[in-house]
Amino acid sequence: MTLVTVKPTRIDIAIANEIADHTNPELEETAEALTWGADEHVLLALAAAGWLYARNRPGEERRAANHILAVSLVTAILPHILKSAFNQIRPDRLTVRGHRRGIPFSGRARDAFPSGHAVHMGALASAAGLLPPARRRLVRTIATALSLTRIALLAHWASDVVAGFTLGIVIERMLRPWTLAKRSGEPADRRAHHD
Incomplete structure (x- = not known):
């Protein structure tokens, strides 16, 4: 049962109208293909594979x-919970001319x-802060671009994407103290024994 109805802002409506007026099937097909890079199923599979690989790492x-993996799980679950509490119609349901120009139903x-895609990408962009500067910039650029495909x-x-991206950042930062903290009594890295 929804508790809150969220209405788009004037800026949201203006952006959606511009997209509906100026898009084309090629652009929409490209955005539709790229948006899979921010899909929860893809990200969960990659996070699980990375987690399995890291079991024998330092x-x-x-x-x-x-x-x-923890961030991926939380960012996969939380948007579904929030969507059950918030009611907002997607902009693709409010355009006829946009569909004639190639906009699909989502x-x-x-x-x-x-x-939800933006929640995942905000968390990824935030986690990129743990990477060296060049990789950090690359990951953040990709995360932002994938979020923009939703618009x-x-x-x-646009406000849904900004809110989702921000929420992803908050989630990632809140989980850091629990998931990245070195446990007391944790054995030394295996690699140290070989040096």
Whole structure:
């Protein structure tokens, strides 16, 4: 049962109208293909594979894999909970001219807020802070671009994407103290024994 109805802002509506007026099937097909990079199923599979790989790696890498898996799980579950509490119609349900220009239908009609894809990407962008600067910038650029595909597809209002991205950052930062902390009594990294 929804508790809160969220209405798009004037800026949201203006952005959606511009996209509907100026998009084309090629752009929409490209955005639709790219948006899979932020899908929860893809990200959970990658996080689980990384977690399995890191089981025999040094402690720091195991903690990082634990962190990414925990963040991926939370960011996969939380948007579904929030979508059951918030009611907002997707912008793709409010355009006829956009569909004539190639905009597809996305998800459930009233599940616009927040963007789950953007939640995942915000968490990824935040976790990138643990990487060296060049990789950090690359990951953050990719995360931002993948989030923007949700606006280009009119799957979400711009504010849904901003809210989702911000929520992802908050989730990742809140989990850091638990998932990245070195446990007392944790054995030294296996690699140290070989040096």
